[in-house]
Amino acid sequence: MPSRRYEVLSREFFADGFVQRHLLHGTTVSGEKLELHACLVVHFAGDRIARLYEYLDSAAVRSVFS
Numbered sequence: 001m002p003s004r005r006y007e008v009l010s011r012e013f014f015a016d017g018f019v020q021r022h023l024l025h026g027t028t029v030s031g032e033k034l035e036l037h038a039c040l041v042v043h044f045a046g047d048r049i050a051r052l053y054e055y056l057d058s059a060a061v062r063s064v065f066s
Contacts, residue, residue, distance in 0.1 A: 003027040016050075017043040024056075036060045 004026035011020045024036040036056050043051040 002029060016045070017041070034060070 004024060007023040007025060009021040009023065011018055020040040020042070022038055022040070024034070024038050026034045028034060037060070038057070039055045041053040042049060
């Protein structure tokens, strides 16, 4: 997506990271507007990201590629 922005809905911290829920707003190359629900799970090791997982609403993603 050449144009995108994240709207943070919530962020919960735990001992070595955080979980974030957000909406990903964007426009595809063809000009279609998108709004995808997403979740990040981030784990730190010291001051660096050790693991990062991103989960997207599969139905919304499927509509983009169909």
